[in-house]
Amino acid sequence: xxxxxxxxxxxxxxxxxxxxxxxxxxxxxxxxxxxxxxxxxxxxxxxxxxxxxxxxxxxxxxxxxxxxxxxxxxxxxxxxxxxxxxxxxxxxxxxxxxxxxxxxxxxxxxxxxxxxxxxxxxxxxxxxxxxxxxxxxxxxxxxxxxxxxxxxxxxxxxxxxxxxxxxxxxxxxxxxxxxxxxx
Numbered sequence: 001x002x003x004x005x006x007x008x009x010x011x012x013x014x015x016x017x018x019x020x021x022x023x024x025x026x027x028x029x030x031x032x033x034x035x036x037x038x039x040x041x042x043x044x045x046x047x048x049x050x051x052x053x054x055x056x057x058x059x060x061x062x063x064x065x066x067x068x069x070x071x072x073x074x075x076x077x078x079x080x081x082x083x084x085x086x087x088x089x090x091x092x093x094x095x096x097x098x099x100x101x102x103x104x105x106x107x108x109x110x111x112x113x114x115x116x117x118x119x120x121x122x123x124x125x126x127x128x129x130x131x132x133x134x135x136x137x138x139x140x141x142x143x144x145x146x147x148x149x150x151x152x153x154x155x156x157x158x159x160x161x162x163x164x165x166x167x168x169x170x171x172x173x174x175x176x177x178x179x180x181x182x183x
Contacts, residue, residue: 017046018141021105022149026117028053029071029109038122040071040106042079049102050079072106072128076135096136103139104132107149119143129157 021041029039032053042050052075056068069077083098084090108122122143124132132140133154141151 018105018149018151021046021048021141022107022119022143024048024051025071025105025107026109026119027051029107030117032071034068036108037110038071038106038108040075040104042075042102042104044102050075050082052078070125070128071122072104072124072140073131075104076132076137080135099136100138102137103141104137105141105149107143119147119149121145129154133157 021043025039025041027039028041028051029037030053032038032055034054034056036054038054040052041048052071054068054071055074080095083095089095106122106124108120109117110120112118120143124140124142129140137154139151140154140157141149144150
């Protein structure tokens, strides 16, 4: 399975490490049963630590019921659950210090008319960005409309830019969102 590499739409280019991580995320996305297949990989220094994909089962986190789990949230939650279990810690500052060295790569994969896997827009939603900022991740890499991989610092990423789905552009939706911390 070879992923096509395209020039990014911004001046931020991606390295072979990032292309490899995007490939891992694309592999994860193909495991999804959803119509839009998103995959995510949590990484540190270019190495895959944990992966996941969007799932359609209802999830509950901190008494917040969601209709589905987005790929990036499922991946971070999977990592946090295993980290807390192994290290027997719920110290929020310690977990944030640990995660400040990590980045996350999120892609949406599609199959083109030639049977090749290509990237499509996988810009995280406002809710996911807020939660990823809360846990203290360093960078986010995501696929854009052109199939390019874009890297942004999570601390300065503006989730209010028009990188949201049609339903999320509705003011009522944003007003009713509940931002809950993951840790």
